[in-house]
Structures are given as structure tokens and as C-alpha cells.
Amino acid sequence: MTTKIIDVAVGVLIHSNNEVLFAQRPEGKPMAGYWEFPGGKLELGESVHDALARELHEEIGVDIGASEHWRMIEHVYPHAHVRLHFQIIRAWTGDMHGKENQALHWQALRFNPDGRLYAPDTQPILPATEPLLPELADFLAR
Numbered sequence: 468m469t470t471k472i473i474d475v476a477v478g479v480l481i482h483s484n485n486e487v488l489f490a491q492r493p494e495g496k497p498m499a500g501y502w503e504f505p506g507g508k509l510e511l512g513e514s515v516h517d518a519l520a521r522e523l524h525e526e527i528g529v530d531i532g533a534s535e536h537w538r539m540i541e542h543v544y545p546h547a548h549v550r551l552h553f554q555i556i557r558a559w560t561g562d563m564h565g566k567e568n569q570a571l572h573w574q575a576l577r578f579n580p581d582g583r584l585y586a587p588d589t590q591p592i593l594p595a596t597e598p599l600l601p602e603l604a605d606f607l608a609r
Contacts, residue, residue: 470548472541476518477506477553477596479537480529485607486573489589490527493569497546502572502589503596504553515552523559528566532558537606542595551595555606576604 480488490505492498507522509515516534523529534554541550565571577585584592584600592600 474509474550476515477504478519480556486575489572491570493567501593503593529559529561
């Protein structure tokens with residue numbers, strides 16, 4: 468049986484101090500309690516940017532400016548096979564808050580000596596996202 472791949476737009480919102488925004492998955496969703504970059508599923512015929520603009524407005528109350536493609540990966544979770552389209556976002560407007568009662572947290576990408584993200588306030592991080600964080604930190608350092 469072939470599993471349908473779900474395309475997901477993922478927003479990496481970067482604050483002027485290079486902290487990135489994490490959102491905690493709310494109760495009732497798969498992997499509730501895990502931290503992720505906000506975003507959501509693409510609707511039929513929707514571009515990654517348009518899906519991200521819609522999802523971020525619906526989820527955290529912001530309207531985004533431009534988004535820049537950063538990475539695309541596939542990951543198989545127990546509940547879904549996803550294709551994640553990560554977009555860098557540096558400009559937005561609006562009163563940012565968790566419209567689905569999810570927690571939001573700005574986090575610097577600092578790492579422990581073992582290479583894991585030093586982020587006690589944003590643990591655990593979704594398994595598809597965590598391995599990308601050192602690469603994201605390198606990207607932001609450029």
C-alpha cells in the first residue's frame with residue numbers, strides 16, 4: 468500500500484536578533500506537546516508561500532511578507548508521511564499569539580557540547596525538525 472504524501476508549508480520566522488519562533492503543538496493534534504516551526508498543509512492548487520501566509524494568519528495571527536525557500540525534506544511519522552517545505556520569513560505584521568491556544572517561544576539556536584539544541588523551554592522538538600537545527604544555525608550565521 469502506498470502512503471499519500473502530505474505537503475506541509477513550514478515557516479521559520481527569524482527575529483532581528485536571529486532567534487527563531489517555535490510553536491507547541493496543541494492538545495488534540497498528533498504529537499501534541501512537541502515544539503515545531505508553525506505552518507500547515509497545502510490545499511489543492513495552493514503555493515507553499517500562499518499556504519504559509521494562510522496558516523500563519525490562522526494559527527498565530529500574523530501576515531507575512533516574502534518567504535524564502537530554505538529546505539525541503541520528507542519524513543515518515545507514525546500518523547503521516549509528510550513533505551516539509553521550510554521557508555525563511557524575516558518580516559511580518561500583526562499581534563503574534565497562539566490562536567489555537569498553543570504556546571509560542573522565541574529561541575536562540577545554541578547547542579550543548581553533545582551537539583543537541585540547548586532549548587530547555589522548547590523540548591521535545593519534532594523529530595523531522597531537530598536534525599536540521601545545526602544547519603539552520605549555520606545558515607543564520609552567514
